Amino acid sequence: MNVVDSSGWLSYFAGDGNSGSFAKPIEAIGELLIPSITITEVFKNILRQRGEDSALLAIAHMEQGKVIALDSELSVDAAYYGIEYKLPLADSIVYATAQKYGATIWTQDADFKGLKNVKFYPKSKAP
Numbered sequence: 001m002n003v004v005d006s007s008g009w010l011s012y013f014a015g016d017g018n019s020g021s022f023a024k025p026i027e028a029i030g031e032l033l034i035p036s037i038t039i040t041e042v043f044k045n046i047l048r049q050r051g052e053d054s055a056l057l058a059i060a061h062m063e064q065g066k067v068i069a070l071d072s073e074l075s076v077d078a079a080y081y082g083i084e085y086k087l088p089l090a091d092s093i094v095y096a097t098a099q100k101y102g103a104t105i106w107t108q109d110a111d112f113k114g115l116k117n118v119k120f121y122p123k124s125k126a127p
Helices: 006-014 019-027 036-050 052-062 072-085 089-101
Strands: 002-004 032-035 066-068 104-107 118-120
Touching: 002 006, 002 019, 002 089, 006 019, 006 036, 006 052, 006 104, 019 104, 032 036, 032 089, 036 052, 036 066, 036 089, 072 089, 089 104
Parallel strands: 002 032, 002 104, 032 066, 104 118
Antiparallel strands: none
């Protein structure tokens, strides 16, 4: 199973230098988990930069994977991971989701660097 955090989704949609690194897990729909917080982050970013139509198209693509809602169990786990690894709130939710499902996180976000089951790609410039 795979979880692509919002930085990976935004790279993929932008077609930047790392977009190819995120194509494999994103396009493997049957293995793709989408923490609901990731939808919020990606929608907000694309809405601000490219408008509502582009944001809605992005979310429609994301929802082809299995969307994981934030429930009380994940919320508590995220709090623990946030403290243990000093993760910001959204990142701790993404990490808790991946841990619950034994998934690999694909990211450009340095907050995840060095954590278990994380494929980290330093941010790249556009081609």
